Amino acid sequence: MHTLIIIIAQIHEINGQRDDLKKFKCHIDQVSIQLACHYWQFYDSLLSLHFKFNDIDGAAGLVLDMCRCWDSLSIQKDRNDPHKTCLVPIESYYLKEGLKLQIVPELLQKDSVFKMDSKQELLLFRNGKYVLSNKALAKLIIAYKRDGRIGELSRLMLSLQKELGTLEGGLISDVIDACIQLGWLETAHDILDDMELAGAPASSITYMSLLTAYYKGKMVREAKALLKQMRKAGLIVDLSDEMVMTTCLSGVVDKNRMHTRTSTSIWKSGLAESLVREMKKQEKAILPVVYKFNSSIYFFCKAKMIDDALRIYGRMQEMKIEPTVQTFINLVYGYSCLNMYREITILWGDIKSSRKSGSLVVCRDLYEFLVLNFLRGGYFERVMEVIGCMKEQNMYCDKWMYKREFLKFHKDLYRNLKASNTRTEAQSKRLEYVEAFRTWAGID
Template sequence: MQILPELLQNDSVLKIEGKQELVLYWNGKLVLSNRALAKLINGYKKVGDTCKLSELLLKIQKELCSLRGSDLCSDVIDTCIHLGWLETAHDLLDDMDAAVAPMGLTTFMSLLEAYYRGNMFQEAKALLKQMRKAGLLPNLSDEMVVSKCQPILDISATCTNVSSSTSDLANALVQEMRDEQKEIPSVVYQFNSSINFFCKAKMMDDALKTYRRMQEMKIQPTEQTLTYMLYGYSTMGMFRTITILWGDIKRNMESGNLMVSRDIYEYLLLNFLRGVYFERVMEVIDFMKEHGMYTDKCLYRSEFVKLHNNLYRNLKASEARTEAQRKRLKYVEAFKKWAGVD
């Protein structure tokens, strides 16, 4: 497709490969529309890769390649807050700080109010500490900020209203997710429904047969499919079988047929930890690191201490009887070092 900007009318809508409203001609240049931004945000959020999303948003903002211009990053964060994606919003804030492109007080206060509205006091406390470190709260105590944020900081509009730009992007994101659901063939829902039934009934042989039938019919399992299977195996303590399912997940991700969220990774990590599959534990941790996903070390450290505190405590690598034992010890030590277990 060849585009000749000089022949375009102002505020033209271009049709790119059959997808309308992805690129607009606005103020003399081609820019991304809300729909295009929604696709990008939704895609990166699904895989939990906020780091790459932040990098991309900063590049787009720098080049003024969106309708939002220099307000793009703050608008995206506000949209995440509006949709209840508070963890994603906080991750983006952190990424912007790390990239020396910090957000202003208004964006921080929007997230702070959302935390308190959702009774997420630990997160709010951490954000207040972050704001103070950034010099956004000079001469104000935490109590003053929390109890008198509107009169002191004059941000009532931010705390109570949603800007039209944020609302437009939020609507585009909601529509994108709805359209994505419509694109999933009904047969997938039928298979997922059957797998869910079998997993809840602890009929894992039937669930596995249904899952394998999907593969034989070249029907791509969704994240929901995998969630049901993981839940079924986990409730029955079938940790070894989960390692096999993890192999399927990796192959599908490597082929580009599947994107999984942080929830799946966390569920896998906890199950491998409980099943004493520490090589797989470290493998999942590495995958999460590669995708810039947050890992709650405190949670996994607590789980380890509860279940395996004395595991190989007095065994040194030189004392291991077999190569397999040495290998297991290696990954246990790697996990303990990562999680900060004494």
């Protein structure tokens, strides 16, 4: 069962369907600690979607839930029947008799022939607990810093550090050191202050790193303020300000006069590098507002409220926000559910325009979805046009599937009609494309 849930989670992640994935969370949270290691990919996908939607509160809440839920008494109380069946709706809430998926999270498919890719992106599983990767930490730091919410970042890091049982050094020291390396000295100092107020001060090594950065940056006023803090905390004894500055700039630390402590971090090094990589990625990433628009369009299309979906699509155009492949897949899906195939031909015009402008790279899934719908609607000129685009991009065309779809809806279409017997130019043109498709698909 866990394999199925992971596959569903990854599909929802790819399609940006966060609300659908969240339906599973309360059931996965019930899994015993012994089986938690099998579901880290589910939480990885959900956390990824929170970041894509720029929902930093949702991401932080999920991270804390993952760290705490396995030891929570309330969770344990609810686990009277570990093999209890759960029903998760997979269609719109507006449908009274919508389809539901029956899952049993505690049931593991030990003999599954499908082996899941266990690539670790945002989460690691260590010593029976979920741990954030450097990539996830970097995303959190960037988001909180961008929004000017350093105090909340500090509280989150302190909570995580407490859950890991490393009150001194550790995670927060790594975060501060990374900020110092990137020149975010004000941010580093703010986190240091927050740690002091919380009664969990950083190691003297971390203080010295920031002090050295201040001296090297000729930030004398900030250096004096930090030095005063260090003296008050008893981290520096019997050294004048000048001697401390000389020591910092020389890189030689007198351990007898500066009470240094060894970092107990369980995090691997490289957080600063992860921060740099994530900032570069975010410059090219899809804007969070696009995911929100796509989510709204998908919601309305799933509920067969196509007019509302089109209003959202129109708003995207008004705001000059480029639609993505997922935008068009959602709209094609909405039209298809209502058998509005003519409208899909109009949407195909928008897709071609976006593709021509270079703002859209059409994937095989969208092309295939279009072909199937054009076949059902009998728009064979559009069918051959899309197939032509797929050929240009060396994409695989599933002739067998297209052939089956054609025979299902148009088995005897124009079978005995010859071009000389057509009544109108439109009929003649349509016959031409039907015959072209028959020849291409190998239909006698």
